[in-house]
Amino acid sequence: MIVGSQIYKRYPGGFEALKNVSFEIAGGELALVGGHSGAGKTTLLKLLSAIERPTSGSLVVNGQNLVALRPAALPFLRRNLGLVFQDQKLLFDRSALENVLLPLEIIGLAPREAQRRARAALDKVGLLAREKTNPIALSGGEQQRLAIARAVVNRPTILLADEPTANLDEESARQVLDLFIAFHQVRVTVIIATHAPQGLFPGMAARALTLRHGMLIA
Amino acid sequence: MKAWLQQHLAALVRAARRLTDSPLSALLSILAIGIAMALPAAGYLCLDNLKALGANSGSAQQMSLFLDADANEKTRADIEKRLEALLPGQWRFISRDAALRQMEANEGMAEIVASLPKNPLPDAFILEPDDADPEHLEALRATLGAWPGVAHVQLDSAWIKRFDAFLRLGRLAAHLLAVIFAAGLIAVTFNTIRLQVLGQAEEIEVARLIGATDAFIRRPFCYLGVLQGALGGLTAALLLLAGTLALAPPVSRLAALYGSAFVLRGPSFLHALALIASGASLGWLGAQLSVRLIRDQ
Ligand SMILES: Nc1ncnc2c1ncn2[C@@H]1O[C@H](COP(=O)(O)OP(=O)(O)OP(=O)(O)O)[C@@H](O)[C@H]1O
Ligand SMILES: [Mg+2]
Numbered sequence: 348m349i350v351g352s353q354i355y356k357r358y359p360g361g362f363e364a365l366k367n368v369s370f371e372i373a374g375g376e377l378a379l380v381g382g383h384s385g386a387g388k389t390t391l392l393k394l395l396s397a398i399e400r401p402t403s404g405s406l407v408v409n410g411q412n413l414v415a416l417r418p419a420a421l422p423f424l425r426r427n428l429g430l431v432f433q434d435q436k437l438l439f440d441r442s443a444l445e446n447v448l449l450p451l452e453i454i455g456l457a458p459r460e461a462q463r464r465a466r467a468a469l470d471k472v473g474l475l476a477r478e479k480t481n482p483i484a485l486s487g488g489e490q491q492r493l494a495i496a497r498a499v500v501n502r503p504t505i506l507l508a509d510e511p512t513a514n515l516d517e518e519s520a521r522q523v524l525d526l527f528i529a530f531h532q533v534r535v536t537v538i539i540a541t542h543a544p545q546g547l548f549p550g551m552a553a554r555a556l557t558l559r560h561g562m563l564i565a
Numbered sequence: 566m567k568a569w570l571q572q573h574l575a576a577l578v579r580a581a582r583r584l585t586d587s588p589l590s591a592l593l594s595i596l597a598i599g600i601a602m603a604l605p606a607a608g609y610l611c612l613d614n615l616k617a618l619g620a621n622s623g624s625a626q627q628m629s630l631f632l633d634a635d636a637n638e639k640t641r642a643d644i645e646k647r648l649e650a651l652l653p654g655q656w657r658f659i660s661r662d663a664a665l666r667q668m669e670a671n672e673g674m675a676e677i678v679a680s681l682p683k684n685p686l687p688d689a690f691i692l693e694p695d696d697a698d699p700e701h702l703e704a705l706r707a708t709l710g711a712w713p714g715v716a717h718v719q720l721d722s723a724w725i726k727r728f729d730a731f732l733r734l735g736r737l738a739a740h741l742l743a744v745i746f747a748a749g750l751i752a753v754t755f756n757t758i759r760l761q762v763l764g765q766a767e768e769i770e771v772a773r774l775i776g777a778t779d780a781f782i783r784r785p786f787c788y789l790g791v792l793q794g795a796l797g798g799l800t801a802a803l804l805l806l807a808g809t810l811a812l813a814p815p816v817s818r819l820a821a822l823y824g825s826a827f828v829l830r831g832p833s834f835l836h837a838l839a840l841i842a843s844g845a846s847l848g849w850l851g852a853q854l855s856v857r858l859i860r861d862q
Contacts, residue, residue: 398774425776436771453777455572497775
């Protein structure tokens with residue numbers, strides 16, 4: 348459950364990226380954050396993952412008010428979130444498997460169990476055969492799926508993805524979107540930011556949050 | 566508890582991997598640390614050896630108490646009784662006849678002794694006090710010199726004092742050297758860890774974004790500092806050992822020329838452990854200072 352009310356976000360330069368944004372996203376919902384470039388989609392996702400803080404208003408994620416979050420509590424909030432970044436942030440100094448292992452090392456899982464789970468996640472996104480490959484040698488679609496595998500390996504309750512299908516051809520985009528549908532179906536809250544939300548999930552009840560110049564218009 | 570251990574083990578493994586990822590620079594850092602630690606350690610080892618040499622030469626703690634030439638049996642028995650009360654078991658008597666016979670035994674002395682009209686040597690006591698502290702010996706000399714029937718108490722105290730002062734100075738110099746090189750070691754570790762942190766900036770950022778705590782991020786770097794310092798300490802011990810092995814034979818030969826059975830002492834197992842432990846703790850300190858600089862974003 349995510350509840351935002353009267354959120355304002357002003358960046359240090361003085362630019363107001365979000366203005367009076369209020370919304371509610373129920374557990375297990377599939378939500379699409381839409382809007383033009385610069386509308387504030389990434390900003391909203393950054394607030395949800397506590398990478399940035401609201402300037403005012405309140406934002407409660409999994410029962411925790413992010414406005415008043417103690418720094419020490421931050422890592423534990425993040426562990427319940429799966430983040431797929433606009434620029435993916437894969438590590439190119441290690442294999443695909445090791446990229447997926449990182450979140451499990453962070454929570455201190457026993458190596459054997461971690462290997463098993465990381466392989467299962469890679470299998471889910473169809474990359475098990477490429478586990479030893481360096482992500483730099485993967486295609487754009489494969490990199491995106493690897494980023495998703497890393498985001499979900501911890502079994503998060505909320506999955507946040509920023510433009511996950513940008514730069515992908517139709518076929519790769521479809522594979523990626525099907526993954527999100529699969530997580531939505533097992534009651535993971537899925538929130539996707541995209542500049543073209545229309546027709547992404549045909550025939551599905553997706554929640555639309557549309558931003559324009561930092562304001563929520565739908 | 567098991568999970569905790571596992572996390573630390575994982576951090577240690579990651580630290581070791583970071584060391585072996587760039588073997589040349591790791592080797593150079595370890596060598597630099599090893600040499601920095603070997604220098605003051607060699608100083609301490611030298612002092613230990615000198616001290617052993619001083620103790621070895623025996624005469625350092627020896628005093629001779631000479632009786633008046635005309636001292637009689639009763640005076641002698643008196644002094645014996647007093648000595649036994651003061652320094653039980655730490656003295657022996659050498660009669661003037663025994664002293665003369667000893668002198669005769671020396672090469673070339675037999676004729677000289679034979680040509681003497683009468684025995685010129687006095688009865689004497691050789692004292693070897695357990696407490697060889699120079700000040701104590703000096704006080705003892707004054708006490709004994711005042712006893713009736715005692716002509717003279719001889720103590721090579723000037724030599725002991727000089728030697729002692731020299732050792733004291735040497736120890737101070739070694740302490741100073743140790744402090745300077747310890748600071749250097751911390752600086753070297755600080756720098757290598759800082760470079761590592763900068764090189765791992767991306768991983769640190771990603772790890773933070775997916776829920777890593779500060780402790781998780783810092784741990785491998787601290788272990789890296791500890792590992793590097795410990796290996797540096799081991800290197801220092803090996804350098805010292807190699808140095809002693811190279812120097813021991815010529816030193817023994819030199820000592821033999823002076824009629825001494827002195828053997829150069831190398832670093833003991835305990836010394837090696839101490840070097841490794843201090844390398845590890847200084848490395849930990851340097852790494853701690855360095856990881857404090859890791860900041861959010
Ligand atoms: N760190 C920042 N400092 C200052 N201004 C920022 C910062 N990040 C974003 N902005 C500004 O805030 C506005 C919203 O940015 P945001 O990244 O949220 O847009 P977006 O909807 O994700 O756009 P796009 O579709 O291009 O990714 C933009 O005008 C941007 O210039
Ligand atoms: Mg964006």
